[in-house]
Amino acid sequence: MKLVALLFGLSLHGLHTSYASTPNVEVSKGHIETIENFTSEYVEDRFLYVWLPPGYSENNNYDVLYMHDGRMLFDGNTTWNKQEWRVDEVAGALIEQEKVRPFIVVGIPNAVENRHSEYYPQQPFENLNKQKQQALYQLERYPGHKLFTSKVFSDNYSRFLVQEVIPFIESHYNANKGAQHRYIAGSSMGGLISWYTLLNYPDAFAGAICMSTHWPGVFEEDSEVFAEFKKYIANNISKLSNQKVYFDYGNGTLDAMYPPLQKEIDTLFIRQKYPAKLWQSQYFPGEDHSENAWAKRLHIPLEFMFGKKQASD
Template identity: 85%
Template sequence: MKLVVLLFSLSVFGIHSSYASTAQIQVSKGQLETIDNFKSEYVDDRFLYVWLPPGFTKDNSYDVLYMHDGRMLFDSKTTWNKQEWRVDEVAGALIEQEKVFPFIVVGIPNAVENRHSEYYPQQPFENLSREKQHALYQLEKYPGYKLFASKVFSDNYSRFLVQEVIPFIESHYNVNRGAQHRYIAGSSMGGLISWYTLLNYPDEFAGAICMSTHWPGIFEEDSEVFAEFKHYIADNISKLKNHKVYFDYGDATLDALYPPLQKEIDSLFSKQEYPAKLWQSQYFPGEEHTEDAWAKRLHIPLKFMFGKPDN
């Protein structure tokens, strides 16, 4: 397991050291627009990708999927590991086949070396003892490089999404406005920030896609860290009413850590008697913690969130 964690940590460093500016990317389906130098009062300024689906027309309006780790979504030629989520291909095919209602995707890049601090759920972190927080801040991805490059600031990241990104998209694109038309999605740490943002802003989103959610929070098993995630969800799950929630996980590479933890999260939804039609937790034996793995099954949560009846 330590080898898995080391390899994953090195790959994350590859992301951080290679992405300081907008990548020139291409999509196979639909159109991609780039919003450069998007200003924020809450987080570092960055760019945004806005994917417009096949058949996009200003005469129609669209629901929106907000996705984390935006650099990894569309074009493997520009990613550190030459993998991608294939969002344009997967979503585009579903739309062309009329299996889902057409929607727009907003890709939000992570904060490079601050990715862990930006995506780690802040309130569960701050519920840990000061001694525990201090110990976590000392963790290194490998010698000389801290796992947390700064203090955890995911509450500000969520504010950035809700108070800055969403208003911009809804004022500049012909989208359906209101919480019932907005969804949030990510994998790994992006899975953590997706459910966390949904719980904190249930009046702003209709659902969350959390793929290969990184329940350990750090890159070693730590029951205290996971317990705070679990407690936070247990304390806040009642805020969710008609929201759709999707979890999934494999059991290879980093995903090998997830099956027992995800089962504990599933039990919270079961005990809450959360409507079966509104949440899913899917297990994919043999699947790894990679963009290729997420691309293979991305159609499942997209159909769950945006699917047309009888499709």
């Protein structure tokens, strides 16, 4: 697994932007606003990006998609690897083509060096024995730099999102209020925190998008870690009712670890008899672990969540 560790280390090594740095992004569709110095009682203060769709009007209300790793969403000229999710282009085109109802996107930047501690599902981590927890805390993302730079605090990140970010957005923008109008999305570690937050706050969201979900949890295959993720989902999936869940994965670079693990999660959903119309698991052979890959297929989960025909599906 040396190659996987190297790839994962490089991807994290690029997360060097400080909290004080707020990239000035440009979008080709819609309009973007930056909320500077958004303060929190639960996590480090940071900025937020708020993307308003083409045709945004004060006379209408909009559903909202909350997305992790906010620096990587809109403008490759400002990202460490010069890639982006192309959220404005993809979502904007779907809206203009009337394939989806218009929606707002809130981009939440990650905690930089604390990203792993912020996104790793906390309760599954704490269900590991103390010896295992300490072993994980000793892992390095690259020589001399810990993978976890602090104790896992994803429960506080979820509180930050649900108790602070959402109320702010719904009070400052023309956002539809209520769980049926809110969605959460991320990739890799952002995929983990998306399903984890959905399970912990099922009354706060209508769906979760989990792309290239990093089921190993760390940079090598670890059956003990994955078993806790799987157990947590099995024990909490009953909290969901009409929420939509989207998974996908490739098999290139870091995604090479995911196919067998995602199949186990798919089997869990099937055995739990989660309604087939409410969840998807898509496989994209040949696709790697990158913003370019996620951008190519982002339209699929967006149509699943926001498609105009969903009420009659």
